Amino acid sequence: MKKTEPNQTERNLFELYAEDPTEADRIVFGRVPNADRRGFLKGAGLATMAAMLGGFIPFHRNMPAGMIPVALAEEAFSIEGKDGLVVLNDRPLNAETPAHLLDDAVTPTDRHFIRNNGLPPETVDVDSWTLTIDGEVDKPLELSIADLKKQFEVVTLQLQLECGGNGRAGFEPKAKGNQWTVGAIGCSKWTGVRLADVLKAAGVKDTAVYTANFGADTHLSGQADKLPISRGVPIAKAMNPYNLIAFEQNGAPMHPMNGHPLRLVIPGWPGSCSHKWLTRVQIRDQVHDGAKMTGSSYRVPRYPVAPGQEVPDEDFVIIESLPVKSLITYPESGTEVSSSHPVALVRGHAWAGDNKVSKVEISTDFGSTWTEASLTEPVNDFAWQHFSADVRFPMAGYYEVWARATDDQGRAQPFEPAWNPKGYLNNSIHRVAVRVV
Ligand SMILES: Nc1nc2c(c(=O)[nH]1)N[C@H]1C(S)=C(S)[C@@H](COP(=O)(O)O)O[C@H]1N2
Numbered sequence: 001m002k003k004t005e006p007n008q009t010e011r012n013l014f015e016l017y018a019e020d021p022t023e024a025d026r027i028v029f030g031r032v033p034n035a036d037r038r039g040f041l042k043g044a045g046l047a048t049m050a051a052m053l054g055g056f057i058p059f060h061r062n063m064p065a066g067m068i069p070v071a072l073a074e075e076a077f078s079i080e081g082k083d084g085l086v087v088l089n090d091r092p093l094n095a096e097t098p099a100h101l102l103d104d105a106v107t108p109t110d111r112h113f114i115r116n117n118g119l120p121p122e123t124v125d126v127d128s129w130t131l132t133i134d135g136e137v138d139k140p141l142e143l144s145i146a147d148l149k150k151q152f153e154v155v156t157l158q159l160q161l162e163c164g165g166n167g168r169a170g171f172e173p174k175a176k177g178n179q180w181t182v183g184a185i186g187c188s189k190w191t192g193v194r195l196a197d198v199l200k201a202a203g204v205k206d207t208a209v210y211t212a213n214f215g216a217d218t219h220l221s222g223q224a225d226k227l228p229i230s231r232g233v234p235i236a237k238a239m240n241p242y243n244l245i246a247f248e249q250n251g252a253p254m255h256p257m258n259g260h261p262l263r264l265v266i267p268g269w270p271g272s273c274s275h276k277w278l279t280r281v282q283i284r285d286q287v288h289d290g291a292k293m294t295g296s297s298y299r300v301p302r303y304p305v306a307p308g309q310e311v312p313d314e315d316f317v318i319i320e321s322l323p324v325k326s327l328i329t330y331p332e333s334g335t336e337v338s339s340s341h342p343v344a345l346v347r348g349h350a351w352a353g354d355n356k357v358s359k360v361e362i363s364t365d366f367g368s369t370w371t372e373a374s375l376t377e378p379v380n381d382f383a384w385q386h387f388s389a390d391v392r393f394p395m396a397g398y399y400e401v402w403a404r405a406t407d408d409q410g411r412a413q414p415f416e417p418a419w420n421p422k423g424y425l426n427n428s429i430h431r432v433a434v435r436v437v
Pocket residue numbers: 112113114115116117118161162163164214215216217228229257258259270271272273274275276277278
């Protein structure tokens with residue numbers, strides 16, 4: 001990754017925030033410790049932030065603590081091998097793809113989002129890379145990438161990968177964490193071997209309950225005994241034939257930030273299950289309790305809660321299949337259409353976790369009427385589906401095009417997301433602005 005405009009101050013800011021967001025807020029902006037919102041920002045702290053952002057911040061009371069204002073993050077960095085991604089944080093690196101750059105049927109590698117929890121391995125030796133399968137198995141395995149290719153059937157599948165926090169920016173009150181808008185989703189072609197085949201070769205015992213996934217990235221603190229992330233899935237999900245231990249993305253080695261040289265792709269579930277820089281899959285006789293498996297990480301209340309409501313730890317459940325969702329990738333929001341020919345082709349993708357999408361509807365009148373778009377079948381299970389529709393605008397003016405997908409269980413995307421403390425699972429309908437001039 002390289003920075004386009006070298007600016008040591010910004011770099012330090014990111015490092016500071018990565019280490020300890022609360023302390024960073026206190027140092028940089030003079031926020032009162034233990035207050036959980038920047039609403040307590042005042043005096044010199046507020047003045048500093050305003051100066052950095054180039055103006056007074058009318059809604060500064062709403063700014064989440066530990067959030068780096070997007071103006072400081074935007075366009076300050078460019079990532080080698082990525083095109084047009086918006087960087088939300090640079091340490092750890094998190095970058096999303098604007099909706100209109102996700103227009104391709106198959107997400108190109110340079111448009112696939114990046115979500116890192118720690119620091120990726122600096123050097124990667126493909127030839128000496130090994131994957132260990134151990135724990136509740138009859139025969140622990142240690143396999144090189146060449147072994148994987150030789151001993152198991154190599155398959156290519158187009159698979160959706162979405163961060164469980166995609167859409168977090170749409171919650172009010174704001175949830176802490178990366179403020180993803182809509183672009184933490186991709187659907188590339190992944191080549192690898194089936195996780196199920198490898199687990200079967202190791203012989204999964206009857207005592208097996210959950211996987212524990214491990215990779216070669218390191219914790220931001222630099223402490224060797226701390227892991228940035230170690231999540232897993234129940235054995236039944238692990239055995240799904242669409243999970244891959246992948247070594248290629250779109251027919252080429254994957255991007256270093258997307259897990260080169262080896263990663264899991266566990267489609268339909270939070271992206272965090274798809275471990276990058278994969279070194280070990282341990283089979284456990286209980287639900288995994290690794291980094292980001294417990295507390296409020298990738299977990300949501302098991303009942304609906306009011307925005308801002310406190311939820312006791314025991315009432316959280318681990319997120320499994322992601323909910324139905326769609327994304328308008330054309331036209332780009334803000335597009336102008338001529339009133340001499342007031343029609344527009346609208347298209348995008350829809351997906352539904354472990355399920356299929358049964359219909360996508362489009363509205364141009366703020367949801368009062370809906371017309372069904374045409375919708376393709378997925379090229380394989382867990383690939384997103386594509387929708388398209390021609391829409392006509394009755395007169396000049398401001399319109400919003402809305403898309404609403406419904407899954408094969410009859411569940412439709414809501415207008416408002418269901419609030420939860422960490423801002424997961426925002427599957428509210430996608431809206432783009434169109435002006436007819
Ligand atoms: N080793 C490792 N694997 C990881 C992560 C990580 O930080 N380290 N992030 C996870 C999360 S939260 C997501 S959403 C996906 C993102 O995959 P991508 O960066 O290839 O888009 O990777 C997952 N796998």
